[in-house]
Amino acid sequence: MMTTTIAGRELQVNEEGFLTDPTQWDEELAGVLAGQIGIMLTDAHWKAIRFLRSDHAVTGQTPTLRRVSTTGGIPVKQLFTLFPKKPAKKMAYIAGLPKPVGCV
Amino acid sequence: MTTTTTLQEQPLVPDFGEEADTDRKLVIICSKGNLDMAYPALVMANAALGEGIETHLFFTFWGFDVINNATMQDLKFTPVGNTAMHIQQAGAVRPEMLEQIVAMDGHLWACKMSFDMQHLSEDDLYDGVDGVISAADFMDLSQDGQLLFI
Numbered sequence: 001m002m003t004t005t006i007a008g009r010e011l012q013v014n015e016e017g018f019l020t021d022p023t024q025w026d027e028e029l030a031g032v033l034a035g036q037i038g039i040m041l042t043d044a045h046w047k048a049i050r051f052l053r054s055d056h057a058v059t060g061q062t063p064t065l066r067r068v069s070t071t072g073g074i075p076v077k078q079l080f081t082l083f084p085k086k087p088a089k090k091m092a093y094i095a096g097l098p099k100p101v102g103c104v
Numbered sequence: 105m106t107t108t109t110t111l112q113e114q115p116l117v118p119d120f121g122e123e124a125d126t127d128r129k130l131v132i133i134c135s136k137g138n139l140d141m142a143y144p145a146l147v148m149a150n151a152a153l154g155e156g157i158e159t160h161l162f163f164t165f166w167g168f169d170v171i172n173n174a175t176m177q178d179l180k181f182t183p184v185g186n187t188a189m190h191i192q193q194a195g196a197v198r199p200e201m202l203e204q205i206v207a208m209d210g211h212l213w214a215c216k217m218s219f220d221m222q223h224l225s226e227d228d229l230y231d232g233v234d235g236v237i238s239a240a241d242f243m244d245l246s247q248d249g250q251l252l253f254i
Contacts, residue, residue, distance in 0.1 A: 018118055018119045036115065037118075088154050
């Protein structure tokens with residue numbers, strides 16, 4: 001188990017830096033994590049992040065892009081605008097969740 | 105006397121490849137019209153686009169069934185000749201998988217020769233198809249790309 005210190009908090013992370021303990025996350029931390037990867041959170045970002053959190057709480061899995069789009073109601077194109085290039089992984093990181101493992 | 109070295113450690117943040125060159129390109133030739141041969145290309149195209157990789161799908165020969173409006177809803181598995189198939193099934197390409205590829209700026213290209221051989225018009229093809237291109241056009245678009253033949 002690795003830890004890293006961000007914003008004065010000692011966080012449990014995997015070898016890539018994704019949080020491994022969802023309970024260490026809160027919305028204030030999300031803003032800091034987003035800043036680490038160059039994203040300034042807007043209401044549109046928050047809609048996606050909150051969907052990831054609530055969906056993960058129910059299914060125990062990080063939703064894939066497709067699921068964020070079909071179930072979360074945010075078009076894939078918009079996700080690419082909000083979280084450029086690698087939206088699935090970037091959303092997961094900011095939401096303090098593991099990378100999604102689903103293929104579609 | 106002991107010296108304490110204080111390292112100002114950088115926090116561990118995932119590498120999303122922002123610094124890496126972003127000109128990776130994937131080109132998938134879809135030459136089969138069986139349902140089980142259509143899906144691998146669609147799933148991998150989705151994955152590639154999700155990773156920020158420029159992606160092109162080139163539909164040729166039997167692969168045309170995947171983007172032909174008349175056949176895309178009726179692609180089939182067959183148990184014949186495949187011992188791993190234990191039940192007979194039929195199915196459709198879920199148009200939303202093609203939609204998602206297009207939404208992620210993936211490109212769908214139709215093979216000119218197959219198009220001509222089947223006497224099709226552009227109206228026969230799935231809406232998201234970028235164009236009907238020749239083998240030579242394909243050589244241009246696949247330049248410097250990584251190629252998958254399915």
